[in-house]
Amino acid sequence: MGLLEIANLIQERYPDQVIKIVTCRGQAAVILKKDKILEICRWLHDDPSLQFNHLADLCGVDYLDKCDVRFEVVYNLYSIPNKKRIRLRAQVPEDDCQIDSVTPIWLGANWHERECYDLFGIKFNGHPDLRRILLPEDWEGHPLRKDYPLDGGGKNWRGYDEVIEKAKRLSKYDFYNKYEDPTKKTGLKDVSK
Amino acid sequence: MSANKPDLKLVKGNKGSEGQELFTIAMGPQHPATHGVLKLDLELDGETIVKCKPTVGFLHRGVEKLAESMTYAQALPLTDRLDYIASMANNVAYSIAVETLLGIEAPMRAKYIRTIVMEMARLTGHLLWLATHALDIGAMTVFLYCFREREDLLDMFEEISGARLTTTYTCVGGVRQDVTAHFLETLYAFTEEFPSRVKEYETLIDQNRIWLERTKDIGVITAEQAVNLGLTGPSLRGSGVDYDVRKHMPYDAYPYVDFEVPIGSKGDVYDRYRCRMEEFLQSNSIIRQCIEQMPPGPIRAEDAPDLVMEYNPPKKVTADSTLTSGVIKLIDDREHYIEGDVYVAAEVPKGELGFYFVSDGHGRPYRMHIRSPSYIHIGALPYLCEGYMVADVIANIGSLDVVLGECDR
């Protein structure tokens, strides 16, 4: 099977779903609409001649101003018995930021999708447990989006004030106090007096 | 043990199978056996685990976001901090991925050197795995025996790369330093000694009845399930699936060396343990073959991009045979920074480490996604643990060989 064969198979079967087939450095990717992604994936997984049983990677990409459709969810599939690789790129527009979850097909997609939700804010319909995973539950925003402020938006993280306060309170137990001459080894000293 | 697995469907809410309240215990993030900052919320019925809920992210440093504002060369030291116990392997995996994206081919000698260091990293990774796995199950002498050998390997890393853990040894298009004669000789002597050391570890645990009771039929996962969960590396091969990136998508010098991929049958902790023990010997033989076959030649591709510059990749310079004539041609026919995306994987000690790059034609990755094996493995942990006992959670974490630096990225 050649480079584009599987991509062409997908196009034959779902001509209305496939937007474009792209290649790069010997790897083929199929750009898809997001509507039938679950069906296509199930077919790729179950079809005895394809058997894409290994979901190598699932991630989101934010093409902020580069594409018409802002987000893409990328599925890197691998067929262990056939030793074949294909990449699906499902386009997810910003105003309808959701896509069907593939967890019914690959259990391993669970955490990939949670990560994608966490960092891009793409919702996965039918996901059993869609919560934030790498960031704290109460985090605001989705950091891997290209419009996420790099300086943290001028806000301190939650608990910052408490930590600073505690550090000040405990600083009297420091061996060296930064309010004093650092070269003078004072040992335990109470600066509050 | 697996015979009396409780029927999980009967368990509802906070009640055990017989209606009694469940005992919730938070294992981690500060716990001696969770290998870092993994947190497991366990719900226990007696000592049997009814529900296991892993929480990760305590070590999240946003490597993917950081890489977006760095050049390809600058992002390389970040990979040291993924799987920090075998950082050489990450360096190599990253370099291969970037080379594929930029369309560069590393010279032959560099490929051999990289294969050597990758297998050395596999040894260091597996040695630390065996050390901690055995320590978790209580055999603490194995821990120090493993560290004895690991120390030797780290010394060799120091010799060629200048650092023991955060090596930053490879670069896009080759490696940064050539190997020395002393390095090759030490390494070769090490490979001669190493199989006897592996035998030493095996004497302590391999046939030990306590070890067998703790590992046999624990955390069983079938081949189909394992593939479905996305397990890779020895954790997958323990279940009997023949999937190794080194064989399936050969990179570097792997096509030129002769090695076997050990495969288990049952998919329990003991099989995963055996798989890695066999890999010790296979890696050892790969290193030997690579040393013997290593050709002379340059160690860095001629057209490798500069470390500093980002938008203007250096052009290949050819001079006339006589430099004095001053005729210097700049060849500008290369297309390094194209628009496109690639996914390239390499087999690191933990499994398949994949890099997915999206390039927008500039010298910085538009998007870098790291497919880290540990992340997926921890996601699969509940499927391995539920129905077993508290002590088996430890054995299972150990057998999956997770590193939280890689998981949380």
Place this chain on the structure above:
Amino acid sequence: MKIKYKTKKGLIERILLLEILKGMALTLRRMFSRSVTVQYPKEKKKLFPGFRGRHALIRDPKTGKAKCVACMRCASVCPSQCISIRYSQDEETKARKVTSYEIDALRCIYCGYCEEVCPVNAVVLTEEYEYSDYVREPLYFDMNRLLKNWDDFVAKNKIDPRSYINPFLRPRGASTGELPAGKRIPVPSDWTLEGQVVWKNGKAVPAKEALKS
């Protein structure tokens, strides 16, 4: 390759605890073997050349000052952006003069990129690793401090600053033609591309010799 192993034991093995006795014999034997511990502050390990330790600016033996020409390559390649350089420029000659060179050692990740890209071998990571402190200030190296680091390093290791080489100042195996002029320093023959080693008949030999025979 399917792994074959036998874990079922015979009756005699089971009763006599043979495998446990073997393990115990091993630990007993190891009790009398030499321990591998290095008693650190008393004994120190010999570091290999090129260990990436404390930063220093090499003092030029001719001028007694730093060699830095303020090309900013180190500052721009630094992944953790821990180097900050300020320079003044001569209006006529366009020659740059460094006015301040600062490295925040607490920010540094010791990748060695700065010394690798430096065209004149001005900055180096020395093989000095014992410089921890209780406060942050001494670990913010300014230019004088960096030059002092170099002097300390030279004095402590009794090296000749003229012939000092470090694998990052001139990478092993790099071909001389590709290097900038400032990096073409004399090195041992096995560092050059010509003196490269390959494995032959159970030992590492220079590639030239291996090809000859």
Place this chain on the structure above:
Amino acid sequence: MEILWILIKILIVFGVVMLHVAYATYFERKVIGHMQVRMGPMRVGPHGLLQPLADGIKLFFKEDVIPTPADKKVFYAAPLICLISAVSSLAVIPFFEGFAIANINIGLLYIFAFSSLASYGVVLSGWSSNSKYSFLGGLRSTAQVISYEIAMGLSLVGVMMMAGSLNLTEIVHAQMNSSFKVFLIPQFLGFFVFVIAMLAETNRTPFDLPEAETELVAGYFTEYSGMRFALFFLAEYIGMIIMSCLGVICFLGGWDGPFRVPGLPFFWFVLKVYLFIFFYYWVRATLPRYRYDQLMALGWKVLIPLALFNILLTGTIKTIFG
């Protein structure tokens, strides 16, 4: 006068045992260190010889942290229960001919009684800490100690039958008068069960699950610190010494040896006890840890039947051969 003599004896025994406990920790770290190709303590004094002293001082002066939700009174009492029950057992042990603080007729039973009492300290400490890890550790320890107590008691019944007495001095005398000089040879089955039960009874590897550091952090004494932690530590090591003494007295012929060492009547006794203690360390350096249910299975399904069989065998042989 009698009382004064007993007091002096108590002081001597207590002092000597405490010294040995301190150096047993040093010995352990050295032995295990060398087995693991490292050196063990080397810093305090020549070859780290003053290490136990430094440890003791450190533990004594450390801050005593008590968790807020802990049940304070029980929390205070638990380590004392452990220590007192361990120390009390020393009273009946004959260190050499005619030297025991109390030479009572039910010495063996007395030791059993007190070592069972120690498990109260453990379970109370686990419960009063109000920590889940401690609680699990306490429960595990109690179950373990209770079930292995049975195996251990049964393994010594053979010795009792051969000696015809529960008095420890009498047991040693019986061995001196027997044809083998030690009960180890006729009672090898009992000895085997005893050694395993001894490891379990003192919560040592491979049966150290109550304090399995990789599972339960430190088991029942997770929340203890400073001097209270040290009391548990002492209790554990005194427990080891008691069990070793018991093994030496019941199976290895007590203070009796191939020849008399003049001036040192306890020479052989101490030597044998240290052999036992070395064995403890040796096992710790080699073996992994059992799981909770496997440990119980071993105790109830293997050791207790073996011990019962041993009793049957001893009884039969004794009946036939008189």
